[in-house]
Amino acid sequence: MAKTKIAVLTGGGDAPGLNAVIYALTRACIRKFDCELIGYKFGYRGLYHNDFVPLTMETTTGILHKGGTILYSSNKDNLFDYLIEENGVMVKKDVSDFAIANMKKEGVDVLVVLGGDGTLTSARDFARKGVNVIGVPKTIDNDLGSTDQTFGFDSAVNIVTENLGRLHTTTESHHRVMVVEVMGRSAGWIALQSGIAGSADIILIPEIPYNLDKVVKKIKQRDARGKYFTIIVVTEGAKEAGGEAVVGKMVQDSPDPIRYGGIAAKIASDLEKYVEHEIRSCALGHIQRGGDTSAFDRVLSVRYGVAAAKLIAEGKFGNMVCLKDSQMSYVSLENVIGANKQVDPNGELVLAAKDLGISFGD
Ligand code: F6P
Numbered sequence: 001m002a003k004t005k006i007a008v009l010t011g012g013g014d015a016p017g018l019n020a021v022i023y024a025l026t027r028a029c030i031r032k033f034d035c036e037l038i039g040y041k042f043g044y045r046g047l048y049h050n051d052f053v054p055l056t057m058e059t060t061t062g063i064l065h066k067g068g069t070i071l072y073s074s075n076k077d078n079l080f081d082y083l084i085e086e087n088g089v090m091v092k093k094d095v096s097d098f099a100i101a102n103m104k105k106e107g108v109d110v111l112v113v114l115g116g117d118g119t120l121t122s123a124r125d126f127a128r129k130g131v132n133v134i135g136v137p138k139t140i141d142n143d144l145g146s147t148d149q150t151f152g153f154d155s156a157v158n159i160v161t162e163n164l165g166r167l168h169t170t171t172e173s174h175h176r177v178m179v180v181e182v183m184g185r186s187a188g189w190i191a192l193q194s195g196i197a198g199s200a201d202i203i204l205i206p207e208i209p210y211n212l213d214k215v216v217k218k219i220k221q222r223d224a225r226g227k228y229f230t231i232i233v234v235t236e237g238a239k240e241a242g243g244e245a246v247v248g249k250m251v252q253d254s255p256d257p258i259r260y261g262g263i264a265a266k267i268a269s270d271l272e273k274y275v276e277h278e279i280r281s282c283a284l285g286h287i288q289r290g291g292d293t294s295a296f297d298r299v300l301s302v303r304y305g306v307a308a309a310k311l312i313a314e315g316k317f318g319n320m321v322c323l324k325d326s327q328m329s330y331v332s333l334e335n336v337i338g339a340n341k342q343v344d345p346n347g348e349l350v351l352a353a354k355d356l357g358i359s360f361g362d
Contacts, residue, residue, distance in 0.1 A: 004035040006312065007108045008055060010069040011043035011077075011119030015138045015152025016293035017301035018069035021114055024305025026060045032313050038106070039070070043115075044122060045077040048095060050102045064298060067155070067291050075118065078255045080125055100131060110312050114138050116150070117337060118255035120320065124333040127318040134308050135320030135333050140289055143187035145339030146331045147322035151301045155294040156183065157193045160233075163284055164198025168231060175228040177219060177275060181264035181283040186237040186245075188343040190288070192350065195233040195358065202359045204234040204267070207343045208350075209241040210361025215267070216274045218359040228277070234267060236260035236283075303328055 006029055010018045022039065029035050037055035040046030053059065053071070063070055082095045103111065110132045113123035116139035127133040137147045140156035160182050171178040180200075184190045188205025195203035202218050204210045219230045237260045239245045248261020264281035271279050293301065300323070307321040307328040319330040343350065350360065 002107065004033060004109050004312075005107050006035055006037045006110045006112060007040055007047075007052065007103065007106070008037060008071065008112045008114070009040040009043050009047060010071045010073045010138075011113065011115040011122070012073065012075045012138065013116070013140075014067070014069050014073045014289055015140045015150075016067040016155035016289065016291070017151035017297040018071075018073070018114055018138060019063040019066045020293055020298050020301035021136055021138075021151065021305040021308070022055065022070065023060050023064045024302040025112060025308050026055045027057065028306045028309035029312065030057065032309055038108070042072045043074045043077055043119065044079045044099070045074050046071075047099045047102060048077065048079055048082065050106065052106075064302070065292050067289070067293050075255075076251065076253045078118070078122055080122060081255075083253050096126065096129060100126070100129060103131065110134065110317070112136065112308055112312075116141070117144060117340070120333065121255065121337050123320075124337055127333050132317040133333065134311050134317060135336065136304050136308055137320055137322060137336075140190065141184045141187050142189040143185065143340050143342065144336065145341040146320060146336045148325070149300065149323050151297050151304060152289070153189065154296040154300070155291075156190050156288045157197065158294045159288050159291065160190060160194035160284060161197040163287070164194060164200060164231060164233065167282065168199065171231060171280075172229045175277060177230045177232065177268075177271060177277045177279045179232045179234060179264040179268045179271075179279065179281040181234050181236055181261070181281065183284075183288050184235045184237065185260060187341065188235045188238070191233045191235040191238075192343055192353070196349070196353050196356070198233070199231070200233040200358060201230045202232040202361060203353060204232065204238045204361050205343055206235055206237040206239065206245065208345045208360045208362050209239055209243070211241050212267075212270055212274070212361075214359060214361045216271065218361075219271075219275050219277070230277070232267065234263050236263060238263055
């Protein structure tokens with residue numbers, strides 16, 4: 001009997017932990033059943049171009065701790081709406097059947113997709129077309145509602161927290177106000193957790209539109225206490241009450257084309273009229289996704305990889321592995337999409353931060 005063939009791909013923005021999932025999945029599958037694994041390069045683009053590498057004990061050795069992805073990633077290539085050249089012009093087409101034919105040709109039995117909501121939407125759509133799909137929840141933003149925590153989030157929080165420590169010393173030395181922009185799209189999880197851990201004075205998140213006068217008030221309160229510097233952490237997708245989020249860039253061939261960016265610079269400029277301090281802004285950007293994976297994310301990713309192998313062994317396709325109440329579980333891909341998880345403005349963590357005296361600009 002032919003070996004089971006498992007294909008893996010990593011889609012969307014990279015996140016620390018992708019390699020640990022690949023490592024664990026490869027090892028668990030090889031140990032659990034007679035199988036062969038391949039990895040498509042650059043996410044769904046590799047599936048379209050049939051561009052893959054073998055995943056073996058040897059090709060995956062030593063990658064557990066490393067950030068990034070040995071399979072490379074792309075957050076542009078939606079095969080259900082794919083940009084191709086036809087008769088000299090670029091047109092968007094549904095090329096999913098072509099991709100399925102590629103998998104058939106290679107004898108792929110199972111497709112394991114590591115991604116956030118854009119990548120998992122396509123995973124669901126391939127499952128609807130009869131492909132045996134397993135999803136694994138990735139994103140530093142932690143905004144997937146169907147799992148308690150995505151891998152990559154803890155690493156990003158650690159990176160931001162460390163950088164807030166660095167920004168503290170220089171900000172205090174100059175008696176400045178520093179506005180630090182962090183990732184997260186429309187979810188404030190990174191700002192909230194790193195803001196608390198990194199002793200921010202003000203945390204601005206998309207879920208709580210801010211009032212500039214409240215931000216000014218907090219800075220002045222600190223001045224009155226002899227704390228002549230202020231650290232503001234702001235999520236890229238945050239907005240002023242009655243205002244709009246600041247879009248930095250549109251990536252047209254991406255399933256979710258909006259890239260937020262620029263809110264920290266806007267706040268810094270808006271504040272200038274109202275406070276005497278020098279104000280600086282700093283966008284941490286892709287530093288938040290780089291470097292080695294945190295210990296927590298390594299363990300979480302290993303658990304996800306092993307749980308995905310278990311679902312394959314049990315033939316439970318069309319599901320995404322998830323973390324529920326500290327246990328590994330799984331949920332139908334049908335219920336994953338659209339179930340975005342945002343910070344509850346009245347939730348325990350926001351209230352705890354407020355009890356510390358942190359302002360949310362509300
Ligand atoms: O979804 C993860 C994320 O890092 C967001 O926080 C951020 O807005 C976006 O990806 C950035 O994407 P890109 O890699 O296209 O700049």
